[in-house]
Amino acid sequence: MAPENMLAIGALARATGTKVETIRWYERVGLLPHPARSAGNYRSYGAAHLARLSFIRRARDLGFSLEQIRALLGLAEQRDQPCEAVDAIARTHLEEVERKIADLQALQRELASLVHRCRHGKVAECGIVEALSPRPDMGAAAG
């Protein structure tokens, strides 16, 4: 009955490097269409599913969100439309990655200077703890 080129979920998982639960998750959230079912109610995937899941995996590896991927998949099907929107999603994501890098680099500098402050003595005189604790606020005093 079932053609040879159909895949059970485990086989699809191995073929794409995705966990079985993740595949079911993608189905639940509508990224992967519901597959056909075997006599025993097993999911049965064909080449289209494999291609689509591979696309999703690649995009996830590149850090696109599921929402972005949903949009990309939709756009990829409009093959004679201009690809501006595709480009825009990719550029937006690239910019976000670049912003994150800049943020993390600022963090890295702060953390490096924090770590540098440790004088390897008691906690009481540890520059790290000092740097995290609020300053005694010299000058203004209550009461």
Added chain:
Amino acid sequence: MAPENMLAIGALARATGTKVETIRWYERVGLLPHPARSAGNYRSYGAAHLARLSFIRRARDLGFSLEQIRALLGLAEQRDQPCEAVDAIARTHLEEVERKIADLQALQRELASLVHRCRHGKVAECGIVEALSPRPDMGAAAG
């Protein structure tokens, strides 16, 4: 009854740049001790809470997880212990940030090359979509 230097949750929120809900959340997960309550069951915070929440905020701004902050707070109280463990947490976090930067930079290069592939024509010939789609796997063919 309530001393002047006690703060309601909103005042503490303003003083530390934290949202009210976040303060309650920190209390729930045990990062902030339960404060005293006013006659009308309002939370009432003193200087110790202010200092502790400021510490938490700073550490959060530096990207420490709540678990790490919990550990840091615990260690910060053992003032005559060696500060090795404090240093270790900070170093671990710094290393993780550095790993994330490296990962994102690799991503950035991939995304830049992806974006570069767009030829601004139809989706059908878009290099971005091509790069995300599985290759036709020339050579091996089923059946």
Added chain:
DNA sequence: GATAGGGCCTGTAGCCGCTACAGGGTCAAG
């Protein structure tokens, strides 16, 4: 035919660190 073991099914809860309600009570000013 019985059984062992893998794989598959559904449904639900958990992770992190909040955030956002709903549906009330409290309090100070006018």
Added chain:
DNA sequence: CTTGACCCTGTAGCGGCTACAGGCCCTATC
């Protein structure tokens, strides 16, 4: 006495999975 800002509790949601529990199915072996 009313307004309106503040506060309370409790619960659900975000993204993107992951990890169960408690079952069914399918194949291989005896």
